[in-house]
Amino acid sequence: MDAEITLRVDGEAHRLTVDTRTSLLDALRERLGNTSPKKGCDHGQCGACTVLLDGDRALTCLALAVAHDGAEITTADGLAPAGELHPVQQAFLDSDAFQCGYCTPGQVCSAVGVLDEFERGWPSHVTEDLTGRPEMTSDEVAERMSGNLCRCAAYVNITPAVQQAGGAR
Template identity: 65%
Template structure:
């Protein structure tokens, strides 16, 4: 059985006909030519396919495309604005937060989503006091990014990149520039405390 699905991908509304068993990842890559999210494990274990779905990070390989009709999808290619990279992308470049680069689009989308979650006050398993504002120290960043694997082992630089992006976010609370936009309608909120 097939169905038409309308998705807003990286700021552009697209209609695609898919088999109802098609994952969002396969619809993006095979039908819409959005190749930033990568197919790694195809089981939701590596995070290479992470995208922002209606502002929240998800593994696109575990999500059926037909269940997302009308949704906003942002891939790593859709971050930033006017040709300028998003602050997380800048931080990954500045801190060499990648080696082969295969996991990087998923890492970047996960970091953007994670910073939003921390800014909203969401605790993680590493949060000492769940009633307090999250403090994005290295342990907290590692826990929050633990769903994204890097076979090259660039974790030290990935943590440094996320720490830098968090500090930049905290320094610009409420004043994100256009290069930090996540979608055409919304930009990341201010940041959590960084240590």
């Protein structure tokens, strides 16, 4: 069965007809040609497909496209529409927080979501004081980014990059 949906991706509206079983990741990559989110595991375990979905980070391989009709989707490409790098993208470059780059778009989108969670004051599993604002410690950042795997193990540079970007916001 097919359904007609509209997705707003990186500021541009797209109307498309998709099979109701189509993942949001496949709609983005195969139907819209947006290769920023990567297909890593296709099981929600690696985070390579992470985007910002209506402002919150989400795994697109686990989301059905039809469930997000009308959604606002921001990929790593859409974080810098005017060509100037987003503070997280700049921090990843400054900190050399990537190697092969396959996971980088998902890492970057997740990091943007992490920084928003800090701004909202949301605690994580490792937050010690649940009544205060969480501090952007290495443990806090590592915990929040733990859903994004890097097969090259660039974590030693990813965590400081997120902390740097947090200071730039």
